[in-house]
Amino acid sequence: MAKIDLYHTYLQMEKEDIILSFKGDITKDLLSSVYQIIEARMEVEHEDHKRKKKFYHVLVECLQNMYHHMESLQEHKGNLSPEQAGSAIFMIGKGAAGSYLIITGNFILTENADALRNKIDVINGMNAVELKSYYLEKLGSAELSDKGGAGLGIIDIARKSGNKIEYDFQNLLDNFSFFTLTATIN
Amino acid sequence: MENLILEGTNKTPAVTFLAGSGSLEISGKSIPENSFGFYQPLLQWLDEYAASPSAKSEVKIILEYFNTSSSKCLLDILRKLETIKKTGKGEVAILWHYEQEDEDMMEAGQDYNSLVDLPFQLIEI
Incomplete structure (x- = not known):
């Protein structure tokens, strides 16, 4: 690592209104700590109880979505370059008009990118009523999975945040893509 | 049969399943990354019950938060309870609690109510 001007980084994060950012291995313990930090922060900020719950709910889904991506990537880990292996990044901060932003970035197999893109596009094309019935349909029909919630997470992020999900895929060499997801809570 | 008692953690709910009195x-909070692992013993207990x-x-379901991975398991719990009614072996009442103004949790109760054939009572706390 080259020498970093940490004060510059601090100012940058302050300016961008970043509450928490992390890059590295995503473990269950890490996520527990993040939930605790955010809960404590909400207390300090005297955030509206209802909004706090919404934010917390979306946060859990976003981070666990990333966690499950990492988990399913484990078997292909040997093919990842050192800078990709086992790492992900996320940022939690404030956006325009006091909104909260949750941004996650992680590697996925490029062969899965189109399916994920389509899934989010379908969800983004739905209004609140459609999202609810889509969620119920998936909940009622999906098989019990030992991993995620059978694809319910993304629907729930859209439902609870009330905003479109922003995303980006960066195609990398060696069959991997970097997937970025942004959720906004007004 | 034995009761099932689990203490709550910061990611998993407290569970009190009393076989004799039928009080469950x-x-x-229910936000584990892999809910299946947590709910498996509950589902097994319910099979026997x-x-x-x-x-x-x-x-009584009194949840502050639950993630989507838990939502699937909760439905499975309700479906196991539904079989008790279906087989005529007993009555089952679901008391779904939600915090005042927590419309999402109230709606979740309504959602489950629409998916299983059991009487639901939505209770504001």
């Missing part, structure tokens, strides 16, 4: 309660249940089962 799940309360707290459903074979010879109490004449009346009162199921």
